[in-house]
Amino acid sequence: MLKLTTTYYWYALYCMSRQEKVVHADLTEDGYESYLPLQKIRRKWSDRYKWVEEPMFRSYVFVRVSSREYFKILQHRAVMKYISFGGKPTIVRDNQMESLRRALGENVDFTITSDRFKTGQPILVTAGPMCGCSGEIIRYAGKKSLLVRIGETGYSMVVQMPAAFLENATCNLQPATIIV
Numbered sequence: 001m002l003k004l005t006t007t008y009y010w011y012a013l014y015c016m017s018r019q020e021k022v023v024h025a026d027l028t029e030d031g032y033e034s035y036l037p038l039q040k041i042r043r044k045w046s047d048r049y050k051w052v053e054e055p056m057f058r059s060y061v062f063v064r065v066s067s068r069e070y071f072k073i074l075q076h077r078a079v080m081k082y083i084s085f086g087g088k089p090t091i092v093r094d095n096q097m098e099s100l101r102r103a104l105g106e107n108v109d110f111t112i113t114s115d116r117f118k119t120g121q122p123i124l125v126t127a128g129p130m131c132g133c134s135g136e137i138i139r140y141a142g143k144k145s146l147l148v149r150i151g152e153t154g155y156s157m158v159v160q161m162p163a164a165f166l167e168n169a170t171c172n173l174q175p176a177t178i179i180v
Contacts, residue, residue: 005067008033010092012083013061019078020055026076033064035097037104056104062092099133 015023020036027034037056042049055061060083063073070089073079082089125133 008064008066010035010062010064010094010097011070011089012057012092013063013073014059014080014083015061016078016080017059020059020061023061023076023078026078027061027063027073030076032069032073035062035064035101037062037100062097095133099130103130
């Protein structure tokens, strides 16, 4: 059961396929704080190539609400459910949302993956656009990587950065990869 509070948290919504922009627009129009990370993708049409903006996480929209507004969100068109684990809605921490926004705003080179990774040594990013983010060193495609999970959504963001930006790494890293 959800306890009624006025504390606001970020949640990940699961919505109907290809309706992410509609859900984001509806939530924003109704006064809710909503976030839809978009990426520009070059698509081929029958006669030309075109740049289009697509959601970074298919069928996901992030919304910041209190428990008092929690069920009102589910009444919006195209919203299916909240992402939950163990029967409880998953809260996305503010610093994880800020890391995602910062990476997108700084035009950092990254890719998205839903792979699960093994945890390793905790480290801290001390320089660059991801400064202040913490994570864990892992192995990914034969390279050393830094992992910072985006809540419990099951997605991770891979960002290239020099090893000089990392602190407390126990091995000699070449260009590291951040997974946010």
